[in-house]
Structure formats: structure tokens, C-alpha cells
Amino acid sequence: MSRTVMIDPVSRIEGHAKITIQLDDLGDVVDAHFHVVEFRGFEKFCEGRPLTEMPSLTGRICGICPVSHLMASAKAGDAILSVRIPPAADRLRRIMNLGQMLQSHALSFYYLSGPDLLLGWDADPAIRNVFGLAKANPELARKGIRLRQFGQEVIEQLGGKRIHPAWAVPGGVRSGLTLEAKEKLLAWIPEARATVTETLSLFKGLLDSLQDEVDFFGHFPSLFLSLVGPEGAWEHYDGHLRICDAMGHILADGIDPADYLDHLGEAVESDSYLKFPYYKPLGYPEGIYRVGPLARLNTCTHIGTPLADVELLEYRQRFGSIVNASFLFHYARLIEMLAAVEYIERLLNDPESSGTRLRAEAEVNQLHGVGVSEAPRGTLFHDYTVDGDGLIQKVNLLIATGQNNLAMNKTVAQIARHCIHGTKIPEGVLNRIEAGVRTFDPCLSCSTHAYGSMPMVVQLLAADGGVVDEVRRD
Amino acid sequence: MKHTDSPSHHDSILVIGYGNDLRGDDGAGRLVADIVETWRLPYVRTVSVPQLVPETAEEIAEARLVIFVDAYPARAGWPVHAMPIEPRETCPTFGHQSDPSSMLRLSQLLYGHCPEAWMVGVPGVGFDCCEGLSETTEAAVYDAVGEVRKLVELAHGGAQ
Numbered sequence: 068m069s070r071t072v073m074i075d076p077v078s079r080i081e082g083h084a085k086i087t088i089q090l091d092d093l094g095d096v097v098d099a100h101f102h103v104v105e106f107r108g109f110e111k112f113c114e115g116r117p118l119t120e121m122p123s124l125t126g127r128i129c130g131i132c133p134v135s136h137l138m139a140s141a142k143a144g145d146a147i148l149s150v151r152i153p154p155a156a157d158r159l160r161r162i163m164n165l166g167q168m169l170q171s172h173a174l175s176f177y178y179l180s181g182p183d184l185l186l187g188w189d190a191d192p193a194i195r196n197v198f199g200l201a202k203a204n205p206e207l208a209r210k211g212i213r214l215r216q217f218g219q220e221v222i223e224q225l226g227g228k229r230i231h232p233a234w235a236v237p238g239g240v241r242s243g244l245t246l247e248a249k250e251k252l253l254a255w256i257p258e259a260r261a262t263v264t265e266t267l268s269l270f271k272g273l274l275d276s277l278q279d280e281v282d283f284f285g286h287f288p289s290l291f292l293s294l295v296g297p298e299g300a301w302e303h304y305d306g307h308l309r310i311c312d313a314m315g316h317i318l319a320d321g322i323d324p325a326d327y328l329d330h331l332g333e334a335v336e337s338d339s340y341l342k343f344p345y346y347k348p349l350g351y352p353e354g355i356y357r358v359g360p361l362a363r364l365n366t367c368t369h370i371g372t373p374l375a376d377v378e379l380l381e382y383r384q385r386f387g388s389i390v391n392a393s394f395l396f397h398y399a400r401l402i403e404m405l406a407a408v409e410y411i412e413r414l415l416n417d418p419e420s421s422g423t424r425l426r427a428e429a430e431v432n433q434l435h436g437v438g439v440s441e442a443p444r445g446t447l448f449h450d451y452t453v454d455g456d457g458l459i460q461k462v463n464l465l466i467a468t469g470q471n472n473l474a475m476n477k478t479v480a481q482i483a484r485h486c487i488h489g490t491k492i493p494e495g496v497l498n499r500i501e502a503g504v505r506t507f508d509p510c511l512s513c514s515t516h517a518y519g520s521m522p523m524v525v526q527l528l529a530a531d532g533g534v535v536d537e538v539r540r541d
Numbered sequence: 542m543k544h545t546d547s548p549s550h551h552d553s554i555l556v557i558g559y560g561n562d563l564r565g566d567d568g569a570g571r572l573v574a575d576i577v578e579t580w581r582l583p584y585v586r587t588v589s590v591p592q593l594v595p596e597t598a599e600e601i602a603e604a605r606l607v608i609f610v611d612a613y614p615a616r617a618g619w620p621v622h623a624m625p626i627e628p629r630e631t632c633p634t635f636g637h638q639s640d641p642s643s644m645l646r647l648s649q650l651l652y653g654h655c656p657e658a659w660m661v662g663v664p665g666v667g668f669d670c671c672e673g674l675s676e677t678t679e680a681a682v683y684d685a686v687g688e689v690r691k692l693v694e695l696a697h698g699g700a701q
Contacts, residue, residue: 127563198650202650208650208651209599209651212596215596219596
């Protein structure tokens, strides 16, 4: 008799989800699914609101990555106003976006995944947590906390608060950075750089013992998508879209982010509130692609800062110029933290970031605009249609976690097939499956924003597992 | 985070009010901390945050007394309560949010000090998405401020 194994809730991710694994009569894994059971509705209730409210409103989607929504939303607003924002506003938005990336990556690595990586998958669950980490390596835990604080301080110095700063607006930003704030942040740079460098060394030292995880935690070919800058440089805020395949062939390049719907489609499934984006030319689900740190390091030619470029070179020497192992999201995340620290230092020292002209003033000049930036978890699209008065008529949000949905499902199935044979499932295996999802650092608060178009199936099951009633909404 | 003039934190009293002020009465703890901040006492520091996070652990370790203030789900007529709390590993998965006992334990583990700590609970009767407090909770806020004042005076008087 077939059996379903359920993991509910999935812990140490941002949001609530469950995983089901379908076994056949022999106890082998047939299929596995990552279900997102949260429901939000932002796309619908933004309708009718003024364009100028959108950055603050959509920033409320998430308490972890509000800055990412702030950026993409403000950029969609820039497009609707048809303005090029002042150079100082550009530099300051970049600094805040990097601060966001740094604090979010630090949360993912030190708080959420660190216990697994440093204490081991088979460690007692009672100690495999942040307290266990604090006991095993208090210095690393302290430094990780300080690093995240630095990222949050960057956000607070610019936006006035760490969570939900109402700072970026269509046309620019509300305020600049004082000299005192710049000096405070610059003084913190050496410590932040040292922490990331030490953590990279620690992680690389663990890699030999993590070969299994590299091999089966979502190791499969897929496409990769991200923004890239001039000459294919790593980019987090602007630029154009690039899509490459598992061998590194560039399938599409120089894509204007506003044309994303020509290349990307969104499928829906009945068992999850998370949409399933795919690359249109290959169809669904063959057009599976990944976004985020792993994708950004696969699509870029170089990062553009000295230390991060050295680390990128070593990463590629170890695993090839295109990395298909989802487990190495962790490694890529660490390299991006180093890049973020270096870029923040460079931008703080850039005289343009001290400019006093911070906002381009304009009325609505286009009825449609798309804003795209790189959130910590991947490429983020905000697509708005407004009326002549700037009131929102339609919103489409394409979120990083959603774009990794197909890949997360595939990762769960791969780990389950590797680990589960028969009906006994040890704790270590369940944790590996959760940890496989955690490599993507999914943010479910962000990704379950859709409204009204989710098919749903509700089944009433008898004690023997048979379906006695079913309600379906297509 | 607000700092009253305090060159050395180790003798200070820390009042942490936390909650989501877009969830009605859940913001009560933050309002209490904001009121305490207006006292401008040199030996009292206040923190007003949406949620407890590991980054606050160092701040806690530097205090000699910590008073957490938060709303709790209640019915009209339920009281403000103040109770001592101990460090415990009660929230092992915390990433971006935690509870007071776990924060104390983290301070103890990472910074080698866990101060005396109290939890002041403010009765809340409405936690829907809205700003502002219900009449019940607004009245209770002033009782909670009174409880905080008593604890502060007791600790400060004892230190003199």
C-alpha cells in the first residue's frame, strides 16, 4: 500500500510550508512536493492605491526583505514617471540594497542554516539549533550577529529604521546620508570584511565533508536567470536580464527587464499558493530555472571587487564555471556577502553618494512600468499599470522564491529518493529534506501574494485513505 | 533603539517593549517603552522593536536588569502582570524573532551574562490589522508603565 510522508511545518525558513512525499508499495519515493500554505493577496489590495504609496505598501509584504520590495517598487515608479533618478539617489539606493542583501544572507547562513552545517545533519534536534551553535562556536555566532547588525545599520542610517523604512520613492529617495553616518559605516567595514572572510574559510574547510550534500541536495541541470551589469558584471540593482543554461550557454541576453513577460510564464498548481514561473521558450515545466546567489554567480562574468573576484575564481576552480548544485547556494551567498561589503565601502567613498539632489520630480508619463532588482533570494519584478491620476489599476509581482519553486520541488524529490528506501525515516533524513529547501532560503511571506486565481482542491478522506468527497476550484 | 545618556551600560536598566503596532493592541509594549523613554533617566535605556531578534542579546547582556513588555491575548478586566523570567531554550528555531527567555539564554551563552529579568504583560483584546490601541489596552498601558516604574525604582534604589 502506498504511503504519504508529511513534514509540517518546515522549520527555519521564512514562512509556513509543508512537504509531502509519496511512496509506492515498495517504499520507494514516487514524487515529492513543497506546498506553500500561506495566503496573502497584495496584488489585489494594492489596486486603487496611489503609485506614490506603492514602495511603502509593498515593503510590508515582508519583514525580512522589505528593502527589496522598496527598490523594485520605486523603480517601477521611476518608469511610470519616465525619470532617470539623480546620481546620488542611485548610489544611495544601491548602498541600501547591498545592506539588505548582507543582513538577509547573514540571517540565512548564521541563524538558519548554520546549525545544520556546523553541528551536522544527524545531531540531536534538541541541540541542532541556534543555542547549539552558540555553545559549539560562540565566536562565530557573535560575529554572525554583528555582521547582520552591520547590514541593518546600513538600512537604518539611510532609511531611519531597520524594518519597513519608507525611504525609496518614485523618482529617487527621501533623504541622504550624513557625513557622521558615512564615517560610522566605513569604520565598521574592516570588521564586516574580516567576518565574511573568516566564515568563507570555515565553510571551505567543511566542503570535503559535505560532498554528499553537494551531490544530492538539488544537484540537477536547469536554467539560471539574473540581472547582469555592463560586460556581464555581477549586478544587484539595475542592468539587463541574462538567462543561461546548465552548461553556461547564454540563451537570452540584454533583455530589457520591462519585457520579462516575453520570456517568463507563470503556472499554478492546486497544492500550493506559490506560483511556478518558467522560461516560456522551453514551456512548463521544462523551462525550470533558478534565481538567487547561485544563479547570479553563474550568469555573471565577474563580480567587480577584488576580494570577491578572488573567491569567485576559487569557487569556479572547485566546481566549474557553471554550478548546478543547489547546496552551493550557501557558498555563493558567502561570496555575495563579501561583494556586498566591498561595494558598500566603494559606494560610501564615491563622492556622488554625497550629492544633495535626491529626487526627480515628474507627473505620470507612462501608464505602465516595470521595476526589477536583485533581492537576496533572486530577481524581483514589480509590474504596475496605473490610470492618468497615478492610481494603481493592476499589479503583478514575480518573486524570487516563486521562481525557485520548481527547483525546490525537484530538490525535495532528489533528496527523498536518495535517502528514503522502505518505511523507516530517521530524523536526519527529514532534516536533510528541510535543509535542501533551506539552501534556497525561501521567503514565503514574499512569494504568496497572489489573489483570486489559485486553483484549490479540498478532499475528504475516509479512514482507509479513500476519497469520499472533493471540492475543486479551478 | 534609544539610548539615554549612559557611558557604561553595565549598571543600566533596559526596558524592551516589543510588538507589531500594525496589529492593534500588539503594539502596547512599544508604547510602554516609548513612555519610559520620556522619563529621560540616565540609568534607563529603552528599546522599542517590532520583534525580539538575536541582535538584542548583546544589549541585554550589558544590563543589570531587563524588563520586557509585551501584549498578551486577554479579555476585558484581565490585569497587567509582572513576573520574573529565567533563561530557557524555548525558541530553538528563532531566526528573526524570539521570546524573552530565549533572548536571556542567548545573552548568557554568547556574552557570558544573563541579568535579572521581568516580563510585564499588557492585556490586549484586539489584534487585527489596524493601528492604535483598544480602550481596554490603552488603560492597561498606564498600569504597565506603573509596574515598570516600580521595578525600576526597586532596582535603582537597591543599587544606591
